[in-house]
Amino acid sequence: MQLPEPYFTRVFKPVLFILLLSPALYYGVAFWQDQLGANPLEAIIRGLGDWGLRILLITLLVSPLRRVLNWPQVLRTRRMLGLFAYFYVVLHLLGYLWFDQFFDWEEIWFDILERPFITVGMIAFVLLTPLAITSTKGMIRRLGKKWKHLHTLIYPASILAVLHFWWMVKLDKREPLIYAFILAILLGERLFRKVRSTKRYTSLRRH
């Protein structure tokens, strides 16, 4: 698969950009118009977290999509996707720090220590931060091989993000289960390929 170059750059990517931005716009407008129900602050925090996780999983979909559809172009959306995921994660965190804790740092520290779902969420955020920082072309060039290695941090980060959601939910685990299932497929596919290629490599060496 291959989209005509100007179409990819001038239509596909801008449309994708607007789509990725629209949840944030939605929450902004809906809050302004008081459309978020009785507990709007919670709705915003939860909603931003949902989108952070969703876009993180979409980011993980890029390289399998490239292989399955034989679509190398799609790799050029990965940075935008990853940065949008981080954008929502940061807003989600900011929502928690502000609307939930009102920047009461002592209380926040207790929360991180006492509540496992906060602990893993915070770790996921910490793991994603260097990935966002090193997403520039210059950084990619400077880090060379190390860049690829560093960016495998998205795997533990996404596992912790799903766990964060899983542990946050009181009883009805259906929704986090869906995310866990999708993540398992995305990571399982990579593991499968890795195991297979290692096997092939060793069998080649044996012959």
Add this chain to the structure above:
Amino acid sequence: MLILKSNDIKSSEITDYDVYQDRRRFMKNAAGIGIAGVSGLPIVEALAKGTASPYSTSEKPTEYEAITEYCNFYEFGTGKSDPAKNAHSLVTSPWNVVVEGECEKPGKYSLEDLLKPMNIEERVYRFRCVEGWSMVIPWMGFQLSDLIKRMQPTSKAKYVYFETLLDPEHMPGQKRAVLDWPYVEGLRMDEAMNPLTLMGTGIYGKDLLNQNGAPLRLVVPWKYGFKSIKSIARIRFLETQPVNSWQKANKHEYGFFSNVNPNVSHPRWSQRKERRIGQFRKIKTQMFNGYGEQVASLYSGMDLKKYF
């Protein structure tokens, strides 16, 4: 009148908050000055709707819309807005409550029969959910103690057990085993007899909407909201402590007593603060939800960290 079908209420009929506040102020004044006997339809009407209780808080009640749209009632779905969307399917008329166990007057009582001798009054209570949000709700109802006295519990009756209706046909959430249906709750006899403990029949002078636990629910203002079981269909007097639904689901997180306690944190929510629905900033959670004066003595000598 008492079992007015909830979905018959149009939003236009719902008392505007300011009008409601005016009426409450008026009622209070009327009671205070003692002019209630003076003829005049509004006063008669006001008194029929309920009298101001010394147990009521003077805090500003939460908007009716929020109380009726933001609910936990897993029988109609696990999302906060699910009950408001789905609870219309609940059939609340006719409604029977089975009373059984250690009492002299067991039997199947119709709702009308249960309510007939009761003095319905208004109680404005703080309501604190274990999830860290709270409301101020102007309940209508009667003291559970009045009902218990009428059923004449025996000396063996140490606990009161409550059960929500089991009706998966009309309570679609019961088709999934999220909790072990029917929902059950319990109180120790002295908790049940406490004058604060209410059997709720209405909110803001209106009959309860289905999502708020129509037609009859428990209201225990010093305990987390899940203790205040909704749509009660069975009451049983027991000698031993029952296991309530949430304790059964996760005994490490939910206990039998579940008193509001800012010093005992929950793995998911800090209980030190709460979000009062409709307010921006959080407020400090009070021990026993601010009802310590009335209920702290019930637990004297008990380690509330152990018996959470």
